[in-house]
Amino acid sequence: MITIYTIFSAMRFSHQRETIRKIVNSTNSHPTADWVFSRAKRSIPKISLGTVYRNLKRLEKTGDLRTIYDGSIARYDWNTKPHDHLKCKECGDLMDVHLLDEGIRSDVKKKYKFAVDDVKMTIIGTCQKHK
Amino acid sequence: MITIYTIFSAMRFSHQRETIRKIVNSTNSHPTADWVFSRAKRSIPKISLGTVYRNLKRLEKTGDLRTIYDGSIARYDWNTKPHDHLKCKECGDLMDVHLLDEGIRSDVKKKYKFAVDDVKMTIIGTCQKHK
DNA sequence: AGTATATATAGTAATCATTCCTATTATTAT
DNA sequence: ATAATAATAGGAATGATTACTATATATACT
Numbered sequence: 001m002i003t004i005y006t007i008f009s010a011m012r013f014s015h016q017r018e019t020i021r022k023i024v025n026s027t028n029s030h031p032t033a034d035w036v037f038s039r040a041k042r043s044i045p046k047i048s049l050g051t052v053y054r055n056l057k058r059l060e061k062t063g064d065l066r067t068i069y070d071g072s073i074a075r076y077d078w079n080t081k082p083h084d085h086l087k088c089k090e091c092g093d094l095m096d097v098h099l100l101d102e103g104i105r106s107d108v109k110k111k112y113k114f115a116v117d118d119v120k121m122t123i124i125g126t127c128q129k130h131k
Numbered sequence: 132m133i134t135i136y137t138i139f140s141a142m143r144f145s146h147q148r149e150t151i152r153k154i155v156n157s158t159n160s161h162p163t164a165d166w167v168f169s170r171a172k173r174s175i176p177k178i179s180l181g182t183v184y185r186n187l188k189r190l191e192k193t194g195d196l197r198t199i200y201d202g203s204i205a206r207y208d209w210n211t212k213p214h215d216h217l218k219c220k221e222c223g224d225l226m227d228v229h230l231l232d233e234g235i236r237s238d239v240k241k242k243y244k245f246a247v248d249d250v251k252m253t254i255i256g257t258c259q260k261h262k
Numbered sequence: 263a264g265t266a267t268a269t270a271t272a273g274t275a276a277t278c279a280t281t282c283c284t285a286t287t288a289t290t291a292t
Numbered sequence: 293a294t295a296a297t298a299a300t301a302g303g304a305a306t307g308a309t310t311a312c313t314a315t316a317t318a319t320a321c322t
Contacts, residue, residue, distance in 0.1 A: 012269055012318050033308080048272045053309065055270095072203045072279085073308080086245050097243060099235055104254070112228060113259040114217050121252040123235070128244040143289050143298055164279080179301045184280065186299095203308085204279075 011062075016040070016047055017055045024056075024065050030075040030085075030094045068120075070094060082119065088127040095127070142193075147171070147178055148186045155187075155196050161206040161216075161225045199251075201225060213250065219258040226258070 023039045024031065031039075037052045056076055059065045066080050070087065079096060086095040101119045108114050154170045155162065162170075168183045187207055190196045197211050201218065210227060217226040232250045239245050 010269085010319090014270060014318085016271070046272065048274090049308095050273080050310075051271060069200055069203055071200060072205060074203060086239065086243060088245075089248070095243075097239070099238060104230055104252075107230060108217065108228070108254055108256075112217060112226075114219075114254070114256050116254055116256040117220065118255040119252065120255065121235075121250065123239055123245070123247055124249040124251065125239075125245050125247040141290090141298085145289085145299060147300070177301065179303090180279095181281075181302080182300060 011058075014055070016044060016051050017058065019043055019047075020052060020055045021059055021064060024059070024076050025078045027078075028096065030068060030070070030077050032073060032075055036076065068094075070122075084119075084121040084123065086123050086125065086127065088130070089124055090126055090130040093127060094122075097123075142189075145186070147175060147182050148189065150174055150178075151183060151186045152190055152195060155190070155207050156209045159227065161199060161201070161208050163204060163206055167207065199225075199253075201253075215250075215252040215254065217254050217256065217258065219261070220255055221257055221261040224258060225253075228254075 019040050020036060023036050029035075033049070033052055033056060036056065037047070037049050040047045040052060056065070056067075060067055060076075063080060064078075066077050068075050068077050068085065075094070077096075082101070083096050083098045084101070086097055087093070088095075099121065101121065104119060105116045108116055150171050151167060154167050160166075164180070164183055164187060167187065168178070168180050171178045171183060187196070187198075191198055191207075194211060195209075197208050199206050199208050199216065206225070208227075213232070214227050214229045215232070217228055218224070219226070230252065232252065235250060236247045239247055
Protein backbone atom coordinates (compact mmCIF):
# COMPACT_ATOMS: atom_id res chain seq x y z
CA MET A 1 0.00 0.00 0.00
CA ILE A 2 1.30 3.39 -0.99
CA THR A 3 0.59 6.51 0.99
CA ILE A 4 1.29 9.85 -0.62
CA TYR A 5 2.12 12.76 1.63
CA THR A 6 2.56 16.37 0.64
CA ILE A 7 5.63 16.80 -1.50
CA PHE A 8 6.41 20.36 -0.53
CA SER A 9 7.73 21.01 2.91
CA ALA A 10 5.30 22.84 5.10
CA MET A 11 6.39 24.84 8.06
CA ARG A 12 5.56 23.05 11.26
CA PHE A 13 4.78 24.60 14.56
CA SER A 14 7.72 24.76 16.89
CA HIS A 15 7.74 25.84 20.47
CA GLN A 16 11.28 27.16 20.00
CA ARG A 17 10.35 29.32 17.03
CA GLU A 18 7.36 30.81 18.81
CA THR A 19 9.52 31.64 21.79
CA ILE A 20 12.09 33.33 19.56
CA ARG A 21 9.41 35.31 17.77
CA LYS A 22 7.99 36.52 21.06
CA ILE A 23 11.40 37.52 22.36
CA VAL A 24 12.16 39.61 19.27
CA ASN A 25 8.69 41.15 19.40
CA SER A 26 9.10 42.08 23.03
CA THR A 27 12.01 44.50 22.69
CA ASN A 28 13.03 47.65 20.89
CA SER A 29 16.71 47.00 21.53
CA HIS A 30 17.47 45.33 18.17
CA PRO A 31 18.93 42.25 19.85
CA THR A 32 21.74 40.08 18.56
CA ALA A 33 21.32 36.33 18.05
CA ASP A 34 23.28 35.72 21.20
CA TRP A 35 21.00 37.92 23.29
CA VAL A 36 17.94 36.15 21.92
CA PHE A 37 19.66 32.85 22.72
CA SER A 38 20.31 33.73 26.36
CA ARG A 39 16.75 34.98 26.76
CA ALA A 40 15.31 31.86 25.16
CA LYS A 41 17.28 29.64 27.53
CA ARG A 42 15.25 31.00 30.45
CA SER A 43 12.16 29.17 29.24
CA ILE A 44 13.83 26.47 27.13
CA PRO A 45 17.08 25.64 28.92
CA LYS A 46 18.22 23.12 26.34
CA ILE A 47 17.67 25.30 23.28
CA SER A 48 20.72 25.50 21.06
CA LEU A 49 22.27 28.52 19.39
CA GLY A 50 21.90 26.88 15.99
CA THR A 51 18.15 26.72 16.52
CA VAL A 52 18.10 30.43 17.28
CA TYR A 53 19.99 31.29 14.10
CA ARG A 54 17.92 28.92 11.97
CA ASN A 55 14.67 30.37 13.21
CA LEU A 56 15.74 34.00 13.03
CA LYS A 57 16.57 33.38 9.39
CA ARG A 58 13.29 31.60 8.88
CA LEU A 59 11.32 34.39 10.52
CA GLU A 60 13.02 36.88 8.27
CA LYS A 61 12.03 34.87 5.21
CA THR A 62 8.40 34.80 6.30
CA GLY A 63 8.47 38.55 6.90
CA ASP A 64 8.10 38.36 10.67
CA LEU A 65 11.26 40.29 11.33
CA ARG A 66 14.09 42.02 9.54
CA THR A 67 17.83 41.77 9.92
CA ILE A 68 19.84 44.93 10.30
CA TYR A 69 23.59 45.18 10.43
CA ASP A 70 25.35 47.26 13.03
CA GLY A 71 28.84 47.27 11.58
CA SER A 72 29.53 43.61 10.98
CA ILE A 73 27.11 42.27 13.57
CA ALA A 74 23.59 41.11 12.78
CA ARG A 75 20.71 42.45 14.83
CA TYR A 76 17.06 41.58 14.59
CA ASP A 77 14.12 43.95 14.45
CA TRP A 78 10.44 43.07 14.74
CA ASN A 79 9.57 46.30 12.94
CA THR A 80 9.38 45.34 9.28
CA LYS A 81 7.91 48.62 8.13
CA PRO A 82 10.32 51.02 6.37
CA HIS A 83 12.23 52.99 8.93
CA ASP A 84 15.71 54.24 9.72
CA HIS A 85 18.08 54.09 12.66
CA LEU A 86 19.98 56.53 14.81
CA LYS A 87 23.10 54.99 16.26
CA CYS A 88 24.66 56.72 19.22
CA LYS A 89 28.42 56.24 19.27
CA GLU A 90 28.51 57.02 22.99
CA CYS A 91 26.09 54.42 24.33
CA GLY A 92 25.80 52.17 21.29
CA ASP A 93 22.01 52.52 21.30
CA LEU A 94 20.16 52.02 18.07
CA MET A 95 16.93 53.99 17.89
CA ASP A 96 14.12 53.66 15.38
CA VAL A 97 13.10 56.77 13.51
CA HIS A 98 11.04 57.45 10.46
CA LEU A 99 12.56 59.93 8.06
CA LEU A 100 10.79 60.64 4.81
CA ASP A 101 12.74 58.86 2.14
CA GLU A 102 10.03 58.96 -0.49
CA GLY A 103 11.90 61.83 -2.13
CA ILE A 104 15.04 59.75 -2.19
CA ARG A 105 13.25 56.82 -3.75
CA SER A 106 11.88 58.77 -6.68
CA ASP A 107 15.12 60.71 -7.03
CA VAL A 108 17.16 57.53 -7.38
CA LYS A 109 14.69 56.05 -9.80
CA LYS A 110 14.86 59.07 -12.09
CA LYS A 111 18.54 59.92 -11.86
CA TYR A 112 20.02 56.44 -11.92
CA LYS A 113 17.24 54.31 -13.41
CA PHE A 114 17.49 52.16 -10.32
CA ALA A 115 14.43 50.25 -9.08
CA VAL A 116 14.37 50.74 -5.32
CA ASP A 117 13.33 47.92 -3.00
CA ASP A 118 14.59 49.19 0.28
CA VAL A 119 16.40 52.15 1.79
CA LYS A 120 18.77 51.29 4.61
CA MET A 121 19.82 54.38 6.48
CA THR A 122 21.73 54.60 9.72
CA ILE A 123 22.70 57.93 11.17
CA ILE A 124 25.75 57.91 13.37
CA GLY A 125 26.11 60.53 16.05
CA THR A 126 25.44 61.41 19.65
CA CYS A 127 22.06 61.18 21.31
CA GLN A 128 20.59 63.68 23.76
CA LYS A 129 21.66 61.69 26.82
CA HIS A 130 25.24 62.87 26.34
CA LYS A 131 25.41 66.62 26.71
CA MET B 132 75.69 57.50 27.15
CA ILE B 133 71.95 57.99 27.03
CA THR B 134 70.20 58.68 23.79
CA ILE B 135 66.62 59.92 23.88
CA TYR B 136 64.41 59.11 20.94
CA THR B 137 60.91 60.31 20.24
CA ILE B 138 58.53 58.97 22.85
CA PHE B 139 55.42 58.91 20.72
CA SER B 140 55.23 56.34 17.98
CA ALA B 141 55.48 57.90 14.57
CA MET B 142 54.12 56.24 11.50
CA ARG B 143 56.90 54.84 9.38
CA PHE B 144 56.91 54.39 5.70
CA SER B 145 56.00 50.90 4.59
CA HIS B 146 56.10 49.52 1.11
CA GLN B 147 53.16 47.26 1.98
CA ARG B 148 50.98 50.11 3.19
CA GLU B 149 51.67 52.19 0.09
CA THR B 150 50.79 49.26 -2.12
CA ILE B 151 47.53 48.72 -0.25
CA ARG B 152 46.66 52.39 -0.49
CA LYS B 153 47.26 52.39 -4.24
CA ILE B 154 45.16 49.28 -4.73
CA VAL B 155 42.18 50.77 -2.88
CA ASN B 156 42.60 54.04 -4.75
CA SER B 157 42.66 52.28 -8.09
CA THR B 158 39.17 50.82 -8.03
CA ASN B 159 35.54 51.84 -7.64
CA SER B 160 34.52 48.29 -6.78
CA HIS B 161 34.60 48.73 -2.97
CA PRO B 162 36.93 45.77 -2.51
CA THR B 163 37.02 43.38 0.43
CA ALA B 164 40.19 42.79 2.44
CA ASP B 165 40.65 39.50 0.67
CA TRP B 166 40.49 41.08 -2.75
CA VAL B 167 43.05 43.69 -1.73
CA PHE B 168 45.21 40.87 -0.37
CA SER B 169 45.19 38.88 -3.60
CA ARG B 170 45.94 42.02 -5.59
CA ALA B 171 48.80 42.97 -3.27
CA LYS B 172 50.36 39.53 -3.62
CA ARG B 173 51.02 40.25 -7.28
CA SER B 174 53.67 42.78 -6.39
CA ILE B 175 54.54 41.56 -2.88
CA PRO B 176 54.18 37.77 -3.00
CA LYS B 177 55.02 37.28 0.69
CA ILE B 178 52.60 39.89 2.04
CA SER B 179 50.34 38.49 4.74
CA LEU B 180 46.62 38.93 5.21
CA GLY B 181 47.19 40.35 8.69
CA THR B 182 49.27 43.12 7.18
CA VAL B 183 46.44 43.96 4.82
CA TYR B 184 43.91 44.18 7.64
CA ARG B 185 46.25 46.14 9.88
CA ASN B 186 46.95 48.69 7.20
CA LEU B 187 43.40 49.03 6.00
CA LYS B 188 42.47 49.86 9.55
CA ARG B 189 45.37 52.27 9.82
CA LEU B 190 44.46 53.98 6.56
CA GLU B 191 40.94 54.40 7.81
CA LYS B 192 42.21 56.06 10.96
CA THR B 193 44.33 58.52 8.99
CA GLY B 194 41.35 59.33 6.80
CA ASP B 195 42.73 57.79 3.62
CA LEU B 196 39.79 55.47 3.17
CA ARG B 197 36.52 54.54 4.75
CA THR B 198 35.04 51.19 5.67
CA ILE B 199 31.57 50.35 4.51
CA TYR B 200 29.59 47.26 5.40
CA ASP B 201 27.80 45.26 2.80
CA GLY B 202 25.68 43.08 5.05
CA SER B 203 28.22 41.66 7.45
CA ILE B 204 31.25 41.99 5.19
CA ALA B 205 33.66 44.91 5.33
CA ARG B 206 34.50 46.72 2.13
CA TYR B 207 36.89 49.59 1.62
CA ASP B 208 36.27 52.80 -0.23
CA TRP B 209 38.85 55.45 -1.20
CA ASN B 210 36.07 58.00 -1.42
CA THR B 211 35.95 59.58 2.02
CA LYS B 212 33.59 62.38 1.06
CA PRO B 213 29.96 61.97 2.20
CA HIS B 214 28.13 59.81 -0.27
CA ASP B 215 25.67 56.96 -0.47
CA HIS B 216 25.49 53.60 -2.18
CA LEU B 217 23.18 51.81 -4.52
CA LYS B 218 23.39 48.07 -4.13
CA CYS B 219 22.04 45.95 -6.94
CA LYS B 220 20.66 42.67 -5.66
CA GLU B 221 21.03 41.11 -9.11
CA CYS B 222 24.72 41.68 -9.75
CA GLY B 223 25.85 42.63 -6.26
CA ASP B 224 27.40 45.85 -7.55
CA LEU B 225 27.77 48.73 -5.16
CA MET B 226 27.61 52.09 -6.87
CA ASP B 227 28.52 55.49 -5.44
CA VAL B 228 25.89 58.19 -5.58
CA HIS B 229 25.44 61.53 -3.93
CA LEU B 230 21.98 62.17 -2.58
CA LEU B 231 21.29 65.37 -0.68
CA ASP B 232 21.06 64.37 2.94
CA GLU B 233 21.50 67.85 4.33
CA GLY B 234 17.77 67.99 4.95
CA ILE B 235 17.96 64.74 6.85
CA ARG B 236 20.80 66.00 9.01
CA SER B 237 18.99 69.11 10.15
CA ASP B 238 15.71 67.20 10.49
CA VAL B 239 17.28 64.66 12.83
CA LYS B 240 18.99 67.35 14.82
CA LYS B 241 15.72 69.21 15.41
CA LYS B 242 13.33 66.32 15.89
CA TYR B 243 15.49 64.02 17.98
CA LYS B 244 18.17 66.34 19.39
CA PHE B 245 20.73 64.02 17.89
CA ALA B 246 24.13 65.39 16.84
CA VAL B 247 24.85 63.88 13.45
CA ASP B 248 28.35 62.78 12.49
CA ASP B 249 27.67 60.63 9.51
CA VAL B 250 24.79 59.38 7.41
CA LYS B 251 25.17 55.86 6.10
CA MET B 252 22.66 55.10 3.42
CA THR B 253 22.49 52.10 1.15
CA ILE B 254 19.69 51.69 -1.31
CA ILE B 255 18.88 48.13 -2.28
CA GLY B 256 17.30 47.45 -5.62
CA THR B 257 17.91 46.59 -9.24
CA CYS B 258 20.20 48.55 -11.52
CA GLN B 259 19.53 49.44 -15.13
CA LYS B 260 21.52 46.48 -16.46
CA HIS B 261 18.68 44.13 -15.53
CA LYS B 262 15.56 45.01 -17.53
C1' DA C 263 -5.76 6.98 19.55
C1' DG C 264 -1.87 4.94 16.84
C1' DT C 265 1.42 4.98 13.18
C1' DA C 266 4.18 6.73 9.47
C1' DT C 267 6.73 10.37 7.59
C1' DA C 268 9.28 14.33 7.50
C1' DT C 269 10.45 18.60 9.79
C1' DA C 270 12.82 20.59 13.74
C1' DT C 271 15.94 20.13 17.36
C1' DA C 272 20.29 19.65 20.37
C1' DG C 273 24.81 19.20 20.32
C1' DT C 274 28.85 19.54 18.11
C1' DA C 275 32.08 20.25 14.33
C1' DA C 276 33.31 23.22 10.57
C1' DT C 277 33.77 27.68 8.25
C1' DC C 278 34.82 32.36 7.45
C1' DA C 279 36.28 36.94 8.43
C1' DT C 280 39.04 39.21 11.43
C1' DT C 281 42.33 39.94 15.21
C1' DC C 282 46.19 38.62 18.06
C1' DC C 283 50.91 36.98 18.97
C1' DT C 284 55.87 36.65 18.25
C1' DA C 285 60.28 36.18 16.22
C1' DT C 286 62.36 38.55 12.42
C1' DT C 287 62.94 42.47 9.13
C1' DA C 288 63.05 47.22 7.74
C1' DT C 289 62.83 52.23 8.54
C1' DT C 290 64.73 56.21 10.38
C1' DA C 291 66.96 59.47 13.84
C1' DT C 292 71.33 60.12 15.29
C1' DA D 293 76.85 52.71 10.38
C1' DT D 294 74.25 51.94 14.54
C1' DA D 295 70.57 51.79 17.76
C1' DA D 296 65.94 51.88 18.65
C1' DT D 297 61.59 50.47 17.55
C1' DA D 298 57.78 50.24 14.17
C1' DA D 299 56.15 46.97 10.76
C1' DT D 300 56.05 42.48 8.82
C1' DA D 301 55.22 37.32 7.86
C1' DG D 302 53.30 33.44 9.40
C1' DG D 303 50.52 31.15 12.14
C1' DA D 304 47.45 30.61 16.11
C1' DA D 305 43.24 32.38 18.33
C1' DT D 306 38.69 34.39 18.33
C1' DG D 307 33.91 35.23 17.42
C1' DA D 308 29.91 35.00 14.65
C1' DT D 309 27.55 32.07 11.80
C1' DT D 310 26.51 27.75 9.26
C1' DA D 311 26.63 22.74 8.48
C1' DC D 312 26.09 18.02 10.01
C1' DT D 313 23.71 14.19 12.21
C1' DA D 314 21.33 11.30 15.34
C1' DT D 315 17.21 11.98 18.00
C1' DA D 316 12.77 14.19 19.17
C1' DT D 317 8.47 16.15 17.73
C1' DA D 318 4.54 17.72 14.88
C1' DT D 319 1.07 16.35 11.88
C1' DA D 320 -1.45 13.81 8.06
C1' DC D 321 -3.73 9.81 7.59
C1' DT D 322 -5.69 5.61 9.32
